Amino acid sequence: MTERLYNQDVYTKTFTATVRSCQEASGRDGYEVILDRTAFFPEGGGQYGDIGWLSGIRVTDTQEKDGEVIHYTEEPLEAGSTIDGEIDWKIRFSRMQQHTAEHILSGLVHKRFGYQNVGFHLGDDLCTMDFNGPVTKEQMEEIEQEANRAVYQNIPVQILYPSEEELEGMEYRSKIEIDGQVRIVWIPGYDRCACCATHVGSTGEIGQIKVIAMMNYKGGVRVTMVSGDRALADHEKREKDMKEISAMLSAKEDELPEAVRRLKDENENQKHQIIELQRKMTALKAQQVPEGTYSQCLFETDLDQTGIRELMNHVLERSVAVCAVFLKRGEQYQYVIGSQKRDIRDLGKKLNERFHGRGGGKPGMIQGSLTGDEEEIKAYFEEIINVQ
Structure with missing residues (x-):
């Protein structure tokens, strides 16, 4: 079996080894290489397998299969040869x-x-954790603060290999059925857990722990976290975003919440003004339609879905039997058709069949979308409107 150097010293970055075997990988590109000794950690404990190089040849993944550590390489290595191994330390750390x-x-x-x-x-x-019970945002903030206190204390992370008797009397997390020796990761005062993966030697090397998201998940909570170099990168990105937003809003960074609230209020006021203007515009458009006509087919580009419904209703109020309004949206038209005098669902069905549309509704109003040319849609509507 391969000697696992990462269990002896997790900080082993380079090593020499002998190639025991090399063959084409099964079900994937590349080659499967087995060494007599390795510092490459195979995927396990929720952690990906190491990547790196064997004598300059790229190792794209490391897995465990039938008790052996398999290095997946881009090129073959000669069995019996001596290689220099190097893990990608930045990623591993x-x-x-x-x-x-x-x-x-x-x-x-x-x-x-x-x-x-x-x-x-x-x-x-990112790193995600799923807990089988609810945790509030305020509670997680308290836990995050306590977790960072553990970082500041620079507590040694201990690796234990207890006997069966010692294990029976030990309190630890992840008490699942494990064949063979159980490996315990112990952070005094904070956690004792069965785990096969690699960890830093002391908590100070984590640098910082930051919870960046929480969501309800399967009756519990999913927590998204970054730490160390990733926490720094996250902080730098957020700081860059804040400066960019600050420049766009012409506000100091500590004034951004108030500036955003003010902008939100202004937007709400503008929305109300736009809605009121649209109502007036639809009323004016409707007044241009002759009263008492049997049908009207209108095409619009500067209204929204609510606006075309309002326009239809205004037109119907002018004793028009059937009103159809089509709104241009990219390659498609959204439509609404209404009537106070007949069931217009048959019109929608025919329009949808002719112009690859979809939609439906009630006898007095239907809505949907279709694709076609304005002149063709209008001509076909006028052709079928009088078909009872």
């Missing part, structure tokens, strides 16, 4: 930061509420 931060947050949630982390995903941008 970031994953170690996130995973250790997850232990602290999950341990604090478990300690306070008794909830379990029932879903964990450590991606290369």
Whole structure:
């Protein structure tokens, strides 16, 4: 079996090894390489497998299969040859930061509420945790503050390999059935959990823990977190966005909430003004329609869905039997057709069949969308309107 150097020293970045075997990968591109020793961590514990290089050849993934550590490479390596291995340390260390931060947050949630982390995903941008019980935003803010206190204390992260007897009397999270030796990650005062993955040596190396999102999920809560280098990148992005917004609003950064509220109020006032102007405009448009005509087919470009309904109603009030209003939206027309004197659902059905449309409604009003030329739509409407 491959000697797993990451279990001896998680900070091993480079190593030498002998290639035990190399074959074409099954079900994917590249090659499967097995070494006599490796610092590459295979995917497990919610953490992706390491990537890096073997004698300059790219390792795209590391997995465990039948107890063996499989390195997936872009090119073959000769069995029996000696190689120089190097893991992509920037990515590995970031994953170690996130995973250790997850232990602290999950341990604090478990300690306070008794909830379990029932879903964990450590991606290369965000880390998500699913807890099987509700947590409020205010409670999570308190937990986040306490988690960062654990970072500031720079607590050594201990790796334990307890005997079966010791394990029976030990309180720890993730008490699932595990064959063989159980590996315990212990952060004194915060978490004790069974885990096979890599973690930083002390909590201070995490740098910062930041919860950036929460959502209700399957009766519990899903928490999205970043830490370490990712927390710094998130802070830098938010700071850049704030400066850009500040410039656009001509407001100091500490005045942005008030500036946004003011802008929102102005927008609401403008919306009301637009609605009122649209009402007046539809009334004026309707007044241009002769009273008492049997049907009207109108085409508009400067109204919204509410506006074309209002225009239709105004026209019907002028003793028009049937009114159809079509609103140009890109390649399509949205339409509304109404009548106070006949069932117009048959009109909609025929229009939809002719112009690849969809829609429906009640006997006195239908609405939908279709695709066609204005002149063709108008001509066909006039052709079928008198067909009872």
